Amino acid sequence: MHRHNVTMAVFPPVYLQQLAEHAERDGNPPKVRVYCFGGDAVAQASYDLAWRALKPTYLFNGYGPTETVVTPLLWKARQGDPCGAVYAPIGTLLGNRSGYVLDAQLNLQPIGVAGELYLGGEGVARGYLERPALTAERFVPD
Numbered sequence: 001m002h003r004h005n006v007t008m009a010v011f012p013p014v015y016l017q018q019l020a021e022h023a024e025r026d027g028n029p030p031k032v033r034v035y036c037f038g039g040d041a042v043a044q045a046s047y048d049l050a051w052r053a054l055k056p057t058y059l060f061n062g063y064g065p066t067e068t069v070v071t072p073l074l075w076k077a078r079q080g081d082p083c084g085a086v087y088a089p090i091g092t093l094l095g096n097r098s099g100y101v102l103d104a105q106l107n108l109q110p111i112g113v114a115g116e117l118y119l120g121g122e123g124v125a126r127g128y129l130e131r132p133a134l135t136a137e138r139f140v141p142d
Helices: 013-026 044-054 132-138
Strands: 008-011 034-038 058-063 073-078 097-102 116-121
Touching (some): 044 058
16 A cells, blocks of 8 residues: 555455554555545444554545445545444445434334435345345335
8 A cells, every 4th residue: 555655445344444554563655645434333432443544635534335336425524523332334425325213114214213224226136136126125116
């Protein structure tokens, strides 16, 4: 990363954590301005470590299940932005997409009430290949 002057890098959270641990231990972090992570939840301790050890300008958390063709939600953090939770936020919707937090009966939950996240709009798969029962269970009309 030093040799090629990398300025933006995208890693799974566990790799970002390992890179931050190495930089904290040995110093001389790469001069990467933007680190993006996704594919798994990022704990607040890892988030804090990345800022402290890697010293980026921004951290991005890209969130989304495979069925939404990757990253329907994105959270952009600047230096000093708190994680604000046990895990980094999943962010806001990108593009022509919709998102709802629903209860078990598919009723919209009030803001701040737990439920299941339902995503719709562009980029959502049509279903699972040759698995109609699973498709019917997981994909609901919007």
